[in-house]
Amino acid sequence: MSEAEAELAAQRELRERIERRKAEKAGPVQAGARLSGKAADLLAAVRAVESGGKPPASVFTEPEPAPRRSAPEPVRQPQVMPSATPAPVASEAVDTVRAVLVEGGAPEALAAQVAAVLGEGADAQLRENPWQLLRVAGVRPEQADGFARALLGAECGPDDERRGGAVTVWLLEQAALAGHTALEAQALHAALAQRSVPDPDAAVQSALAEGDALVFQDALDEPGAPAAPAPSEDDGEGEEAERPVRVLIGLERYALAEESLADGLARVVNSLPKEDGSATDWESAATGSAAELIRAVAGHGLVLHTGGEASRAEPAALAATARSLGLRVCAAAHTPDGRRRFAALLASAERADRGAASGPDPLSAPGFGTEDETGAPDGPRHGTGEAGTDETVTTVAGLLAGTEGPGRDADGMLRTDLLIVVDAPQLDVESAAMLAESLPDGARLVLSGDPGVLWSAGPGRVFADLLAARACPQVASRTPDPGPIGELVSGIGIGELNQVAAPGKEVVIVPVRDAGEAVHRTVQLIADSVPRAIGIPAEQTQVITPGHGGAVGTRALNTALKERLNPGPGRFGGFDPGDRIAYSPAPGRTVPGQVVKADADGLHLECAGAAVVVPKERVEQTVRHGWALTAHQAVGARWPAAVVVLPGDAAQALTRPWIYTAFGRAEQHLSVVHGVDQALPRAVAEVAAKPRTTRLPALLRAQVPAAG
Structure with a gap:
């Protein structure tokens, strides 16, 4: 059955059900005919009394309640991070797929991935449409073309409808990896033409007909978009000029995520009670640098907060403040290091509040509850009352997975009245949608972050889209980042690369001439210069470089750093106990850690205080050495010292957000291994973030009025 026939059959079935329901409602209804259980017994008793009989005595007697058993207090187990192992696939299915791959000349190693991606009947799907191989990560169109020629022979051609649809989906997947949630129709057609698809329009229609992609029309009335043309005299009286639109093509999962996010944010904005009686309490607590933020949150369900590292306070x-007012509060950071730093700030803020409340003048801290003998403010408190507990401060991934945070109620909603998300620029559209959907009615949401850092690894630019849409109050922090590093990074944020005074060697520039010297200087800084001159050991210093490949990429630098800092034979898949690693449990997430040991179960790691066991077959995909990271991997975390390496071949990859992010990972000392000459100031002044195509601003305009 074709897609159209299936749709028509479903519509016929729906109409038949509606007609049956109408007929049932129009017919006579026998009173009590559909009752059962207690209700039916009560109705029978009433009818017995009406007819002069005696009702059963058991009807009006309540059974003795069962004795309530006290449940033991749950024991919190130490958190173990998931190993992201895919669901196992039957060996028979893998074997049949392997046979097809061998016949088509494709690597046998792809068999398990193909079987997992395509599901049941994967071998038959490949024979019917060999270009389905493009659904496996890492396979390119030219490789799928060779596979198809081997299987189909003369039937294979660039104008094959199956090829056009598969290449369309592949291009949309590649766009998602680059951050787009959709592509403009013109851009997609041009990309298809570059891939030798003779009829791009037919290829897109094939993908739409199969349900692999969706088409959208968004009005072009966002800031910076072309204005709608004025009606001309030839338009005719009473006829309105058509509003200009842009046609977008996107994958279903990201389209639904953006729509779900817009719906969830609209609910957050509109579900906050207009008058909840707490305005006075919020106003009295609005003091210090956070006063503007507290006032904004008091009256609005959704608030954006922008600022640098110091503004996290x-x-x-x-x-x-919210905890002292009796609200259930949850804060989520992007990384375990961000969780640790925010927990420390929260503990400091609560100590300051308690100190102010217990001072000689109780009225000097209005809005805070009085303290009992235990020293805890009165009123309901969430969790254990200690700042930084798992119930209060979490990571976004842990909160969504349910391994951290306050947990969920019977309706699946988070048990919180205020959710604060720091590192908000790292929210991709799917994670943001899950958070918005998980908030109960009446809860407040605060998205806080530095708009100058790199955007999320996943599709979307949620924080930037919300700032551009102006759909809620925006509070910009005026707290500057301190010291020479803060001054340098602040200047980069506005497009200026300033020379800052660094009397304590807070910022050091190390010029190099070629890749070999860059690697040598980097190892020297980590192993000798920074520990000796600055007093920061090698394990607290992070190397950041633009990419994984190349002569000065993470692979080359990690090889050199391992040889100097933890030499060994690499018996466990290239790793030895004591190696610094970067563990990626999911795409876009990187957790630093250390190798503990290896055994039959896999590679044992310690990541942010949690034990992780990575199965042997997953080590290559999820674990890398971690002395050197890219800026995308390092975002959301900070180290006492950072060494940023800028080799000559990285000049084209530099952008202002990349430099801003990389330089901002250092707390006390920053060394810059500089080999790009004038490309660095040029990138800071001229090269902004690469644009991403998203639908969120248009969806928000349709649901949430502008906040001005």
């Missing part, structure tokens, strides 16, 4: 003060 403001959402921490907001969290302390």
Whole structure:
């Protein structure tokens, strides 16, 4: 049955059900005919009384309640991070897929991935449409073309409808990896033409007909978009000029995620009670640098907060204030290191509040509850009352997975009245949609972050889209990042690469001439210069470089750093106990850690205080050495010292957000291994973030009025 026939059959079945329901409602209804259980017994008793009989005595007697058994207090187990092992596939299915791959000249190693991606009947799907191989990560169109020629022979050609649809989906997947949630129709057609698809329009229609992609029309009335043309005299009286639209093509999962996110944010904005009686309490607690943020949150369900690293103290003060007012508060960071730093700020804010409340003048801290003998403010408190517990401060991934945070109620909603998300620029559209959907009605949401850092690894630019849409209050922090590093990074944020005074060697520039010297200087800085001159050991210093490949990429630098800092034979898949690693449990997430040991179960790691066991077959895909990272891997975390390596071949990859992010990972000391000459100031001044195509601003305009 074709897609159209299936749709018509479903519509016929729906109409038949509607007609049956109408007929049932129009017919006579026998009173009590559909009752059962207790209701039926009560109705029978009433009828017995009406007819002069005696009702059963058991009807009006309540059974003795069963004795309530006290449940033991649950024991919190130490958190173990998931190993991201895919669901196992039957060996028979893998064997049949392997036979097809061998016949088509494709690597046998892809058999398990193909069977997992295509599901049941994967071998038959490949024979019917060999270009389905493009659904496996890492396979390119030219490789799928060779596979198809081997299987189909003379039937294979560039104008094959199956090829056009598969290449369309592949291009949309590649666009998602680059951050787009959809592509404009013109851009997609041009990309298809570059891939030798003779009829791009037919290829797109094939993907739409198969349900692999969706088409959208968004009005072009966002800021910076072309204005709608004025009606001309030839338009005719009473006829309105058509509004210009842009046609977008996107994958279903990201389209639904953006629509779900817009719906969820609209609900957050509109579900906050207009008058909840707490305005006075919020106003009295609005003091210090966080006063503007506290006032904004008091009257709005959704608030955006922008600022650098030092501005994190403001959402921490907001969290302390909300907890003192009896609200259930949860804060989520992008990385375990961000969780640790925010927990420390929250603990500091609560200590300051308690100190102010217990001072000689109780009225100097209005809005905070009085303290009992235990020293805890009165009123309901969430969790254990200690800042930084798992119930209060979490990671976004842990909160969504249910391994951290306050848990969920019977309806699946988070048990929180205020959710604060720091590192908000790292929210991709799917994670943001899950968070918005998980908030109960009446809860407040605060998205806080630095708009100058790199955007999320996943599709979308949620924080930037919300800032551009102006659909809610925006509070910009005026708290500057301190010291020479803060001054340098702040200047980069506005497009200026300033020379800053660094009397304590907070910022050091190390010029190099070629890749070999860059690697040598980097190892020297980590192993000798920074520990000796600055006093920061090698394990607290992070190397950041633009990419994984090349002569000065993460692979080359990690090889050199391992040889100097932890030499060994690499008996466990290239790793030895004591190696610094970067573990990626999911795409876009990187957790630093250390190798503990290896055995039959896999590679044992310690990541952010949690034990992780990575199965042997997953080590190559999820674990890398971690002395050197890219800026995308390092975002959301900070180290006492950072060495940023800028080799000559990286000049084209530099952008202002990349430099801003990389330089901002250092707390006390920053060394820059500089080999790009004038490309660095040029990138800071001229090269902004690469644009991403998203639908969220248009969806928000349709649901949430502008906040001005």
